[in-house]
Amino acid sequence: MLAALLYGQEDLRLETVEDPTPAAGEVVIRVGAATTCGTDLKVWRRGGHARMLKPPTLFGHEAAGEIVAIGHDVTHWKVGDRVVANNSAPCMTCFFCKKVEYSLCQNLLFNNGTFAEYLKIPAAIVQHNLLPIPDALPDALASMTEPLACVLHGAARSNVKSGDRVVVLGDGAIGLMFVAALAFGQGEWCNQPSTVSGQPFAEVILFGGSDQRLELGKTLGAVKTFNYRQVENVPALVKELTEGWGADVVIEATGVPSVWEMAIACARPGATVNLFGGCPRDTSITVDTERLHYSELTVKGVFHNTPTYVRAALKLLASRALPFEHLITEQQPLAQLGQVFEAMKQRKVVKVAIAP
Template identity: 90%
Template sequence: MLAALLYGQEDLRLETVAEPTPAEGEVVIRVGAATTCGTDLKVWRRGGHARMLKPPTLFGHEAAGDIVAIGHGVTHWHVGDRVVANNSAPCMTCFFCQKEEYSLCYNLLFNNGTFAEYLKIPAAIVQHNLLPLPDGMPYALASMTEPLACVLHGAARSNVKPGDRVVVLGDGAIGLMFVAALASGLGEWHHSQRSAVSGQPFGEVILFGGSEQRLRLGKTLGAAKTFNYRQVEDVPALVKSMTEGWGADVVIEATGVPSVWEMAIACARPGATVNLFGGCPRDTSITVNTERLHYSELTLKGVFHNTPTHVRAALTLLASRALPFEHLISEEQPLAKLGEVFEAMKQRQVVKVAITP
C-alpha cells in the first residue's frame, strides 16, 4: 500500500509498504479520509515529537474509514463498519488512570499512520477509543474528532464562566475550534453529550491571528472581535483597553510559540486562568514574573491531549452539525499530493486538508 513516512525535519516520503494485518484485539480500516493537523505541521517542521512519535515512522493521526479486517477476539465490530479511531488510548490501570486523569496516562499508547491506504488500530484503542460513525456522516468531518476532543478537554480545564471575556491567541485549526466551542458555550460538553448547542455563550471571545482569511473564519465560528497581531503594536495593552484596564478573564494560547506563551500571561487579569495549550519545542523555557504570578493569583495551566469522554463528546458534536466545523477543511487532495499539502500548510495557505488515498 502507499503510505507517508516521516524520516526527519521536513523529510516526508511516500513509499510502498506492506498492508497491515490485525493481531489479537486489533482491526484494520481502509482510510476514507485523513485530515491534516497543526501538530502534524509542527512535527514535520521539527522532525519529531516528544511523546507521539520518533522517525522514521508512519505519519498522520486523524482518520476515519471502514473496517476491512478483524483480529482474533474482536467481537463488537464487523467488516464494513464505518468508524473513527482516536490516535491514542490510556492504559486504564496506571496511577493517573486510577485518578481518571487519562491524558496523563503513564502508558498512553499513540497510533500514527493515517496518511496511508490502510491503518491498523491497536487493541487498546479498539477497546477504548474506536467509535461508530452515524449514518451519512462524511469521513472528513469525522476525522476531526481527535483535535476537537483535545479542544473540549482544554475548554473544560479553562475555568470559563458565564460573562467571561476570553482571548484566543492563534488562528490555526485548534485556535478556531476553541473559538467555536467557547463562543457557543460548549466548554462543559464533558458533563454531557448533548446533541445541540445550548445557545448560552460564556461571553465574549476575542481572537488574535496572522491571517485575514482565518480571522474571517473566526468570525463565522463566533468570535466577537478579531485582530491581526501583525497590525497591533502591543497585544496585551490592546486586551487591557478592551477590558477596563484589567485584562482577559481567560487566555487560550494555541500557537506553541514560547514568546506567545509569555504574551498570553501578559494578557491576563488578576485572578485569570491562562491555558498554555500549544506545545512548544522540547526543552523550551519561558520567563514568568513571580511577583505578578503570586500577587495577581494567576492560574497557569498546561493542558495536553484528550480523554475517552471528550472523544465521544467531540464525535457527538461534529455529528450534530450544530457548529460549522466543515469550514475548517480548506480542500480535499489525494495522498499523492501530501508533500504539496504540507508546503501549503507551511505557507498558511490552508487550514486543514482532507487527504484521500
C-alpha cells in the same frame, strides 16, 4: 499500500509498504479521509515528537474509514462498520489512570499512519477509543474527532464561565476550534447548562496572523478579531478592550514560548491562562513571580484528550451544531501530500482532507 513515512525534518516520503494485518484485538480500516493537523505540521518541521513518534515512521493521526479486517478476540465490530479511531488510548492501570487523569497516562499508546490507504488500530484503542460514525456524518468531518476532543478537554480545564471574555492567541485549526467551543459551548465540555440558542456562551477575542483565518474566526463565533502583525502591544490592547483589567481566560494555541509569555500578560487578576500549544523541547519562559502571586493567576498546561472528550467531540461533530466544515479548506489525494504540507507551512490552508 501507498503510505507516507516521516524520515526527519521536512523529509516526508510516499512509499509502497505491506498492507497491515490485524493481530488479536486489532482491526484494520480502509482510510476514507485523513485530515491534516497543526501538530502534524510541527512534527514535520521539527522532524519528530518526543512522545508521539520517532522517525522513520508512518505519519498522520486523524482519520475515519471502514473496517476491512478484524483480529481474533474482537467483539462488537464487524467488517463494513464505519469508524473513527482516536490516535491514542490510556492503559487504565497506571497511577494516573487510577486517578482518572487519562491524559497523563504513563503508558499512553499513540498510533500513527493515517496518511495511507489502510490503518491498523491497536487493541487498546479498539477497546477504549474506537467509535462508530453516525450515518449522516462524512468521513472528513468525523476524522476531526481527535483534535476537537483535545479542544473540549482544554475548554473544560479553562474555568470558563458564562459571559467571560476569553482571548484566544492563534488562528490555526486548534485556535479556531477553541473559538467555536467557547463561543457556543454546548454543555459537552463544562459543568454548566447549554447556551440559549444563538446566544454566545463567552465573548471570544481572537488574535492571529492571517486575515482570512480571522474572518473564519468570526464565522465560528469570535466577537472581535485582530491581526497581531498590526498590533503594537497585544496585552495593552486586551486591557483596553476589558476596561483595563485583562481577559478572564486566555488560551494560548501556537506553541511559541514568547506567545506563552504574552498569554500571561493578557490575563486579569484571578484569571486562568491555558498554555495549550506545545512548545519545542528544551524551551523555557520567564514569569513575573510577583504578578503570578499577587494577582492569583491560574496558569496551567493542558495536554491531549481523554475517552470522555473523544465521545463528546464525535457527538458535537455529528450534531452539526457548529460549522466545523469551514475548517476543511481543501480536499487532495494522497499523492499531493508533500505539496499540502508546503501549503500548510505557508499558511495557505487550514485543514486539508486527504483521500488515499
